[in-house]
Amino acid sequence: MELKSEMYTPKIVADRLGMTPDLLKVWSNEFNIQTERSPGGHRRYSKENIEELTAIKEKIQLQKWVLLIRFEHWRNGELDSFVSKEEKSELEKKLDEVLENQQLQNQFNQALVQKLQEITNELVTTKEHLVNTEKKLMEVENKNSELEVFIEKKLEKRDQLLLENIRDIQKQNQKQKRKGFFGLFKN
DSSP states (O other): OOOGGGOBOHHHHHHHHTSOHHHHHHHHHHTTOOOEEOTTSOEEBOHHHHHHHHHHHHHHHHTTOOHHHHHHHHHTTSSOOSSOHHHHHHHHHHHHHHHHHHHHHHHHHHHHHHHHHHHHHHHHHHHHHHHHHHHHHHHHHHHHHHHHHHHHHHHHHHHHHHHHHHHHHHHHHHHHHHHHHHHHHHO
């Protein structure tokens, strides 16, 4: 049951290696076996993957590895690697690519932080202008209120003066009318 490009399903590989598909998955994860994925996201194993898993199985059986202890030694580089030089080169390329992407991400993040800082500075400046404008508006409103009070007082004073003048004029008119009316009787 080979797939295109000599890719195998986990069931087939597990049967060939004499283990369960679950154990195969654990080993693939623990020993960082780089597998392909089907369009549905399922693991697919190449011949190289199978050879690597076979080597791991032999090491475990022949050297009586205790997985938990030996795996830590292997992970720390104290034991033989299961990865061939070609695969290491491929892994190094992937690592370089990941590091390059990380560097690009860091540059993007720095540019983003810088842009956010610029926007923050602009917002602070705008807020300061707004506060100053509000202060000036309050000053103008206070000045307007003072002017309104001043104008009201002046209008009241004017009205009082007008009323006084009107009263004076009326008094003078009444005096002249009296003189005019009494003047008729004097002759």
